[in-house]
Amino acid sequence: MRPFSEKIERMSKNLVIVESPEKARTIEHFLGNEYHVLPSKGHVRDIEGVGKNSMGIDLQHGYEPNYVMEESKARLIQTLRSEAQKADTVWLASDEDREGEAIAWHLKEVLNLPEEKTKRIVFHEITKTAILNAIEHPRDIDYNLVNAQQARRVMDRIVGFELSPVLWRKITTGLSAGRVQSVAVRLIVEREREIEGFKTSAAYRVAADFIGKNAQGEEVLIKTELNHRFATKEEAQAFLEEFGKMSYSVRDVQRKPGTKSPAPPFTTSTLQQEAARKLRFPVAKTMRVAQSLYEAGKITYMRTDSVNLSSLAIATAREEVVDLYGTNYHKARNFKTSSKGAQEAHEAIRPTYLSHRTITGTTDEKNLYELIWKRAIASQMADAKVETTRVEVACEGSPYLFVASGEVVLFDGFMRAYVQSTDDENVQSAHLLPQVEAGLQLKAKEIVAQETYSKAPQRYTEASLVKKMEELGIGRPSTYATIIETIQQRHYVERGNVQGKKQEYNVLTLKNGKLTDKQKTEILGADMGKLLPTDLGRATNDYLVDEFPAILNYDFTAKAEEDFDKIADGKANWVKVVDKFYKPFHKMVEGVNPGKLESRLLGTDPATGKPVYAKIGKTGPLIQLGSTESDEKPRFTSLQKGQSIYTITLEEALQLFEHALPYVLGEKDGKEITIGKGKFGPYVRYDGEFVSIPKGIDPQHITIEEVEELLNQKADAATPLLEFGDIRVMNGRYGAYLKVGDANYKLPRGTKVDTLTKEQCEEIIKNSENSPKKSSFRRKK
DNA sequence: CAGTGAGCGAGCTTCCGCTTGACTT
Numbered sequence: 001m002r003p004f005s006e007k008i009e010r011m012s013k014n015l016v017i018v019e020s021p022e023k024a025r026t027i028e029h030f031l032g033n034e035y036h037v038l039p040s041k042g043h044v045r046d047i048e049g050v051g052k053n054s055m056g057i058d059l060q061h062g063y064e065p066n067y068v069m070e071e072s073k074a075r076l077i078q079t080l081r082s083e084a085q086k087a088d089t090v091w092l093a094s095d096e097d098r099e100g101e102a103i104a105w106h107l108k109e110v111l112n113l114p115e116e117k118t119k120r121i122v123f124h125e126i127t128k129t130a131i132l133n134a135i136e137h138p139r140d141i142d143y144n145l146v147n148a149q150q151a152r153r154v155m156d157r158i159v160g161f162e163l164s165p166v167l168w169r170k171i172t173t174g175l176s177a178g179r180v181q182s183v184a185v186r187l188i189v190e191r192e193r194e195i196e197g198f199k200t201s202a203a204y205r206v207a208a209d210f211i212g213k214n215a216q217g218e219e220v221l222i223k224t225e226l227n228h229r230f231a232t233k234e235e236a237q238a239f240l241e242e243f244g245k246m247s248y249s250v251r252d253v254q255r256k257p258g259t260k261s262p263a264p265p266f267t268t269s270t271l272q273q274e275a276a277r278k279l280r281f282p283v284a285k286t287m288r289v290a291q292s293l294y295e296a297g298k299i300t301y302m303r304t305d306s307v308n309l310s311s312l313a314i315a316t317a318r319e320e321v322v323d324l325y326g327t328n329y330h331k332a333r334n335f336k337t338s339s340k341g342a343q344e345a346h347e348a349i350r351p352t353y354l355s356h357r358t359i360t361g362t363t364d365e366k367n368l369y370e371l372i373w374k375r376a377i378a379s380q381m382a383d384a385k386v387e388t389t390r391v392e393v394a395c396e397g398s399p400y401l402f403v404a405s406g407e408v409v410l411f412d413g414f415m416r417a418y419v420q421s422t423d424d425e426n427v428q429s430a431h432l433l434p435q436v437e438a439g440l441q442l443k444a445k446e447i448v449a450q451e452t453y454s455k456a457p458q459r460y461t462e463a464s465l466v467k468k469m470e471e472l473g474i475g476r477p478s479t480y481a482t483i484i485e486t487i488q489q490r491h492y493v494e495r496g497n498v499q500g501k502k503q504e505y506n507v508l509t510l511k512n513g514k515l516t517d518k519q520k521t522e523i524l525g526a527d528m529g530k531l532l533p534t535d536l537g538r539a540t541n542d543y544l545v546d547e548f549p550a551i552l553n554y555d556f557t558a559k560a561e562e563d564f565d566k567i568a569d570g571k572a573n574w575v576k577v578v579d580k581f582y583k584p585f586h587k588m589v590e591g592v593n594p595g596k597l598e599s600r601l602l603g604t605d606p607a608t609g610k611p612v613y614a615k616i617g618k619t620g621p622l623i624q625l626g627s628t629e630s631d632e633k634p635r636f637t638s639l640q641k642g643q644s645i646y647t648i649t650l651e652e653a654l655q656l657f658e659h660a661l662p663y664v665l666g667e668k669d670g671k672e673i674t675i676g677k678g679k680f681g682p683y684v685r686y687d688g689e690f691v692s693i694p695k696g697i698d699p700q701h702i703t704i705e706e707v708e709e710l711l712n713q714k715a716d717a718a719t720p721l722l723e724f725g726d727i728r729v730m731n732g733r734y735g736a737y738l739k740v741g742d743a744n745y746k747l748p749r750g751t752k753v754d755t756l757t758k759e760q761c762e763e764i765i766k767n768s769e770n771s772p773k774k775s776s777f778r779r780k781k
Numbered sequence: 782c783a784g785t786g787a788g789c790g791a792g793c794t795t796c797c798g799c800t801t802g803a804c805t806t
Contacts, residue, residue, distance in 0.1 A: 019800065042800025053793085072802065099799050153797075160796020168794065178796045291801085303799090478798060662787080676787070683786065690786055717784085730784080737784080744783070 015087035017080065017107055019094050022295060023126060027093075030128040036087070038080060040094065044073055045106045047157050055161050063154050063578045069110065077110060084111045089119060091135065095346070096122035098568065102149035105141050125310045125347070148568040151577050155179070155560065158582060159551060162589045163544070170597050171540060172618050176490055179557060180475045181483055182544055185492045186552055187468055188460055189533040189541040198456040200524070202505070203229040204236035204449045208402050210248060210393060210442040220434040222442070224393055224402035233506060236449040237517075240510045243395065243447055250440040251394035251401065259383040262414035264307035264335035265348035265376045268477035269470045271302070274375070276463035277421045279367050283462040287481045289368045290349070297352055298359055299372055303477040304346035305470075307335040309376070313347070316354040317380035324377075325416060331382045339470050350376040374418035381414035389433045393442060406433030423464055444510075451505040459530035462495070474557045491620070492537035500526030535621040535645050543597060548588060599624065603650035610634075612653050614645035621645045623653045637661075659700035666704050673707055675699050684710055724758035727765070738764060 014035045018024050021039040028037035048068040049056035058064040069077060084090050090113050092104035104120055107113070119138035123130045156179055163177035206226035214220050230236040266274070268287075275286040290302035309317070314332055321330040335348075351373050359369050386409050393402040409415070460468065466480045475483050487493050500523035507518045533541070545552045560581075566572035599615030602623075610626040617624075617636065621644070626634035637656045639648065662676030662685075674685040675693075682699035684691045684707050691714045693699050697706055720728040721736060728739045736753045738745040738761055745765050747753075 021801075040800080041802085043798070046798090047796095049795090051794085053795090073800095095799085103799065149798090156797045158796085162795095164795035173792095174794045176795045180797065295801095476798065478800080483797085674787090685787070692786090739784090746783095 013088040014091060015080075015083050015089070016091040016093050019100065019103065020301070022297070022301075026126055027131055030131055036083060038083060040080070040103060040107060041073065041076060043070065043099070043103055043106065044077055044110050045069055047153065049157070049161065055157065057154055057157060059582070062575050063582070065150065065154055065157075067106070067109075080107070081111050084113060087117070089117050091138070092118065092120045092141070093122065093134070096124070098145055098149045098152065098564070101142055101145040102153075105143070105146045108141065125312070127310070127312060142568075144570045145568050147574040148564040151567055151574040152560075152564055154578050155581060158578075158585070162586065163548065163551070166547075166589060166592055167540060167543075169594070170543060170592070171536075171616055174490075175540060176486070177540075177544060179551065179560075180469075180479070181487050181490075181492075182541070182552055183472070183474055183554060183556070184465060184469060184483055185487050185533070185537050185541050186545065186554075187465065188487075188493050188531050189538050191457060191460060192533050195456045195459065195525075200453045200456070202451050202453050203231055204233065204506075204508075205229055205452050206236065206239065206447065206449045208243075208393075208447040209445040210402070211445050212250075212436070212440050212442040214434065214436050214440060216435065218434070220436055221445070222391060222393065222404050222434065222436065223431075224391070224404040226400055227403050228400045230449070233451070233508075237508055237515070239398075240447060240449055240508055240515060242398070243444070244510060244513055244515075246395040246397060248393050248395050248402075248442045248444060250391060250436050250438050250442065252390075252392045252438055253436060254390045256388050256390075257410075258386045258388055260386060260413075260415070261383050262333075262378040262381055262418070263375065263420045265309060265350050265379045266372055267305050267307060267337075267339070267348060268303050268480060269305070269339075269466050271349055271372070272466050272480065273423075273463040274371060274421065275368060276461060277423065278371060279364075281364075281368075283466060283481045283484055285364070286368065289362075289364045293359075293361075293365055293369055293372075296361070298356070298361075298365075298369060299352060300348070300350050301346045302349055304349060305337060305339055305477050306346055307337050307348045309334070309348055309350060309379070313350055313354060313376070314380060317377055320354050320357075320377060321381055325381070329382050329413060329416065330380065333380060335379065339473075348376070378414040378418035381417060382411070384409060384413035384415045385411040391433060391436060404433055406431055408432055423458065423461075447510045449508040451507070453503060453505070453524055456525060459498075459527055459532070461530055465531060472554055472557065473561060487537075490536075491534050492540060493531045493533050495529055496532045497529065498525065498527040498532070500524050536616055538646065539597060539616050547592060550588075551585070600645060602648070602653050605650075605654060612650055614648055614653065616645070623648070623656055625654075625657060661699060665702065665707065668704070668708070673704070675702060686711060689714065721753060722756060724761055727758065727761045729753065729756060729761070740765065 014031075016024075016027065016031070016035055016037040017040050018027060018037060019040055019042060021041065024037040024039040028035065031037065045067040047056040048054065048066045056066045056068075058066070090111070092107055094100040094103040094107070100122075108118055120141050121134040121138050123134040160176065160178045163182075164175060167175035167177055206229070208224050208226070210222045210224065212220055212222075230239060263270070271290065272283045272286050275281040276283070281289070287302065290299065293299045294302050314334075318330055318332060349372055351369065354373070354376060357373060359366060361369070386407050389406045389408070391404045391406075393404070395402070458464075462484050465484065466475075469475045469480065469483075488495070502521050503524040504519060504521050507520055509516045509518070541552075550556065563572060563577045567574045567577060597616065599613040602612040602614055604610065605612055605625060608625070610630075613624040615622065615624060620638060622636050622638050623645075624634050624636055626632060628634055635657060639645065640656065643652065659675075661682065662674055665673045665675050665684075667673065668686065671687050676683055676685060677699070682693040684693060684702075686707070689711070691710045693702060693710070717731055720739075721731050722729040726740050730737055730739045730744075736747055736751075738747065747764065751760075751764075
């Protein structure tokens with residue numbers, strides 16, 4: 001308990017409830033003794049149903065949700081209740097958005113707050129004036145907004161809890177579907193199919209280096225590219241041969257001034273993208289590090305879709321920019337949030353104190369902070385001024401032009417602090433061009449025609465998927481990271497690498513009047529750490545898209561949001577909105593065919609005449625030999641890494657059965673050696689003994705020699721190093737340990753095994769019995 | 782951490798958004 005709680009209890013007549021503990025601490029500091037500020041830590045109630053196999057909604061009677069307290073918040077709610085009783089006035093100061101309004105209402109219900117002592121307030125900045133101002137202008141709870149939230153919540157529950165059981169029956173148990181996650185999976189599946197269906201095409205790109213002497217008498221080199229690509233080698237070669245005989249001159253020089261503006265300060269989504277690109281952070285890591293920065297008071301709230309900066313932040317940024325770079329580098333800016341469905345309850349993500357240019361903390365914290373600081377500072381800086389130059393070189397007798405483009409930064413402006421990166425691999429940084437004028441005669445130094453292949457669309461990374469989701473308006477800043485975790489936990493998608501394919505390409509070079517022709521190879525289509533759909537993800541997605549196209553539609557959320565907005569504006573009734581959705585949706589759920597998803601028939605096994613299927617089983621993709629309808633039980637085997645039920649051939653599938661686990665490898669001393677797969681992975685069984693097969697060895701291709709080696713190792717491990725009556729010193733995977741009957745005891749760090757005595761062992765056992773061996777605390781999965 | 786284990790089948794699973802949990806030596 002707080003040491004000064006007694007004092008507060010006596011003096012505070014006001015209880016203010018905000019959402020986060022950090023906010024509570026800051027605000028209490030502003031408000032003084034008359035006010036006690038406590039956090040609700042988010043929602044305090046939710047629709048009943050978790051782990052109870054129940055919808056928690058009365059579908060027959062106005063979709064009335066059955067709200068229950070969040071169990072983990074029982075103590076918190078108890079505290080809030082007693083503090084609320086003592087207070088004269090309770091100020092509900094949750095965020096000013098749909099969820100925040102609902103939190104305020106739930107608090108009022110849960111804490112049994114009477115109308116006359118309850119006030120709803122909102123503030124947009126955490127400053128003393130903003131908060132005092134809010135307290136002077138309280139309002140009532142906006143029930144239209146609360147109902148909009150209820151509609152959202154009820155609809156998500158219905159979609160999730162009616163679709164998921166369909167998948168359990170149709171595909172396998174434990175699967176899930178939802179308004180957000182299923183669309184996220186769809187994006188990944190469809191992108192992969194685009195890539196698979198992508199037909200690469202080759203064309204010859206021509207680049208030439210020219211030299212000449214400019215008006216100032218300087219030797220100049222101009223690197224250009226032809227504004228035409230040749231479809232065939234013959235055409236490219238013909239052009240190069242002609243090229244040797246042509247004369248060239250600068251046809252035109254265009255200079256254009258331009259400006260570049262800084263990006264707005266970070267939102268959750270843009271922070272995740274930049275941290276992924278510049279720091280290689282996965283989305284969850286970015287959020288974890290940001291959370292610790294927030295809790296240390298170093299940055300503002302990290303779950304936001306707003307690009308807005310407080311007036312105080314804009315003023316401090318000005319001081320910093322002027323101090324660091326000078327007045328001409330400063331420009332005050334207000335950014336407007338454009339993303340779909342933005343709720344703007346918070347500020348953009350920025351340093352709490354922009355004057356703190358660096359911080360103490362872990363390397364990750366320092367790096368992320370630096371990124372946030374630079375981006376916020378740059379957003380309050382002047383435009384960069386650039387000059388782009390385009391030089392066109394004409395070749396006599398050819399309709400094509402050689403073009404060079406360059407860019408010169410005249411004034412770096414915001415770029416001095418921060419430049420945003422990009423996912424696009426095709427963007428090349430422009431370079432500086434030499435000073436030349438039209439009419440200048442040039443000589444060709446070298447010309448290269450290179451066969452280039454068009455590139456397939458890019459796979460999603462975690463961060464680029466978040467970006468796409470934000471564009472579609474699905475998911476919220478508080479859920480991006482968890483959604484990405486969920487679709488991986490369900491094994492719909494996985495982060496993985498794709499090996500590229502070797503591709504031969506042709507390079508024609510003309511230099512000093514000599515034409516050479518070379519064949520080279522490159523790797524095309526390789527990818528690292530991208531999101532890839534699994535067979536399960538594809539099967540689930542295809543099924544859902546087929547049966548529930550309305551829900552899987554990319555516009556579904558955006559359309560629903562329009563309805564929620566109408567409810568919030570008092571122009572629609574939430575029950576009617578939900579009903580209009582539910583009636584046809586539920587009909588579709590009821591109309592689903594019973595029975596499992598159809599499996600892919602690969603053909604017939606020539607040896608047995610039985611059919612061979614590829615399908616999704618209980619624990620993933622598998623091959624089935626024989627029909628489930630026949631009397632004989634079918635045989636099953638799982639696929640090897642890299643194989644897919646969608647592409648595997650009959651031959652490949654049959655091969656898997658040759659060494660399908662379990663199988664008999666051979667004999668040793670007249671006893672069978674069996675290779676199998678158990679709870680803990682592959683094992684060898686011999687003479688009633690089990691030995692695990694280590695990761696490096698493929699159980700389907702293990703040799704007798706390898707098995708003997710493993711058995712010997714096991715025998716060594718079973719022989720005690722030392723023996724003192726009942727007490728034996730054993731050699732285990734994690735070093736030596738003590739064994740008495742079935743009980744094991746850890747040796748203290750640094751124990752010398754060779755010189756261990758019986759007395760020492762007894763001492764160790766005695767000591768470890770005083771303290772419990774295992775902690776009762778287990779992390780939940 | 783914990784020194785295991787041989788594949789039945791009953792009963793379980795699930796949504797999206799808010800927010801941070803903490804039973805320790």
